[in-house]
Amino acid sequence: MSTKVFINLPVTDLGRSREFYTGFGWTLDPDFSNDDAAAVTISDTIHLMLLTHGHWSRFTDKPVADTRTSSAVINAISVGSPAAIDALVDRAVAAGADEGKAQDLGFMRSRSFADPDGHAWEVLWMDPIAQTGDWEAVQAKYGEQQPA
Structure with missing residues (x-):
């Protein structure tokens, strides 16, 4: 069985967040959604749980961070091509x-x-050659750039 990832995010307006994420192509899972939470499928193994602040507080005693003014985490997902990056981010911006x-x-x-x-x-893409860690092959193809 594949490992599944569930990203839980506190949201101030569940309806707005649900519309945002489904608005650019991710899929709402109504079986795991209600007035306090919305389950969104990103892929077969990655799922997003949007939680009202009240529901979020059932899982932790810590205050919810205001991620509009503070940094908390960067959720990174890979796609199959550079064009797919542009397509997804352009849809998200729209x-x-x-x-x-x-x-x-x-x-x-x-x-x-x-x-x-x-x-x-x-949203990122990495050339399969770079994924092997063969930096000589990467340098031969792209020049002297190294990963950060």
């Missing part, structure tokens, strides 16, 4: 995301965005 930084190292590219609550996302 749905209301704030566009963040872009990076292009040749062998690895990324663009970022923040959702309406300020939760940070990075």
